[in-house]
């Protein structure tokens with residue numbers, strides 16, 4: 001059976017996340033015999049957003065597509081240059097007129113692979129309905145693509161699970177990002193969509209979702225305005241998934257979690 005192995009790596013947090021990615025991506029790709037790699041980069045520049053320089057640095061690695069989320073416009077640098085960065089996606093259901101695109105098509109082993117990035121609305125900023133948007137664009141994407149991979153950047157597991165069920169059988173993979181904490185509900189749904197509520201993050205391990213834990217504890221204690229900073233780290237975590245897809249049917253055959261800890 002012809003198969004395609006897909007690697008997805010969760011939100012890269014600052015320098016520490018970029019460093020472990022650069023140092024270990026090739027060994028992960030080799031170990032799992034990966035054909036196509038997606039990395040979520042919304043926190044890759046200093047913890048918030050993406051710069052042109054960081055994009056170029058990451059584009060030099062063996063990565064096929066970059067997804068993002070609510071932090072993608074945090075650095076103005078990227079805001080102006082978005083159109084030139086042809087591996088980068090931002091959520092499809094952002095308000096009309098915002099720079100960038102939420103669907104990109106890639107060619108691999110003679111197959112057309114669609115990568116779609118959408119964002120949730122529960123406990124998030126304002127955006128168009130991701131459910132209605134997906135229903136709207138799915139027929140168009142299915143016309144063009146053999147394999148459809150979706151990054152749903154959302155806060156709640158319920159919103160993500162509902163999207164997983166809505167898309168089951170229509171896409172090869174729906175994976176969640178944004179919470180920075182991996183969930184243990186990875187499975188192939190009955191009609192052949194690989195699903196996980198969140199793949200977790202890649203960056204400082206002894207942190208609160210990537211941020212210096214002392215700052216976050218203080219913030220919870222005194223509720224005063226504070227600038228979040230990344231911690232000086234002694235170890236980094238790399239979180240992701242590996243998904244096997246049957247290229248004839250487009251259905252997922254398996255999904256497994258990747259969880260690696262590296263000493264800095």
Ligand SMILES: [Fe+2]
Nearest residue numbers: 011042043178
């Ligand atoms: Fe994130």
Ligand SMILES: [Fe+2]
Nearest residue numbers: 069070071178
């Ligand atoms: Fe996010």
